[in-house]
Amino acid sequence: MAGRRLSAEERTLWARLAQSVRPYRTDASISTPEVASAPPPKMATHSLTHSPVLPLHPQPARRPAAVLDDRWEKQIKRGALAPEMAIDLHGHSLSAAHVRLNQALASARGQDVRILLVVTGKPRANRENGGSGQRGAIRAEINHWLDTSPHADAIASVRSAHPRHGGDGALYIILRRKK
Known part of the structure; x- marks a missing residue:
């Protein structure tokens, strides 16, 4: 849509939005689009000007470890x-599995649980070996869910379960530990 002009309604909306935004820095290099010189519209009492400012350099998320110390490794x-x-x-x-996983993580954290067993079902079978391709959808998504979970910073490691706890079908x- 490059080169398209804003309609009168869009210019009014842009002016309202531009007034509600507080810049992170005041550089001359930052410019805003030209807006019609109409009086600024009245703002609602719930403007965005009092929203919290996020840090420019957020702390990196703590990633789960691929290998734990020797004691954990031997036990696994x-x-x-x-x-x-x-x-x-x-x-x-x-979607139901994703919701249940987040609920279980919240509950485990609330109860100071250290080891949560998650039964996902066996991984997706290889299509060339006669697999239907329908199995293992939850297992295929779970690592992404854990990475993007609000509880991701509390996860020390994610490991395949021992056969007595489900083997490839569980984690x-x-x-x-809580600090």
Whole structure:
């Protein structure tokens, strides 16, 4: 839409928006589009001018570790971990599973749980080997869900479960200790 002129209504809306915004810095290099020289419209009492300002350089998110210390690694390998809480997601739709996962993480954090067992179902079968391609949808999405979760900073590690806890069809989510 380059080169298109704003309508009178769009110019009025732009002027209203421009008045509600507070710049991060006042450089001469920052410019705003020219707006018709009409008196500024009255603003509603709930303007955006009092919204909190986010830091320019947010802290990097803490990522789950691929490998934990030797004690954890030995326990995972031997199947000696005892999950304190478990949730079974297989059989649910993707949206329902996503909601249940976030609820389980919130509950686990609230109860100071360190090891959450998440049953997802077996990973997607390879189509060339006769797999239907319908299996493993939750397993395919769960890492993305965990990365974008509001609880992502509390996750120390995500590991495949030992066969006694579901093997490839389940994950251990190891949560960080509360500070």
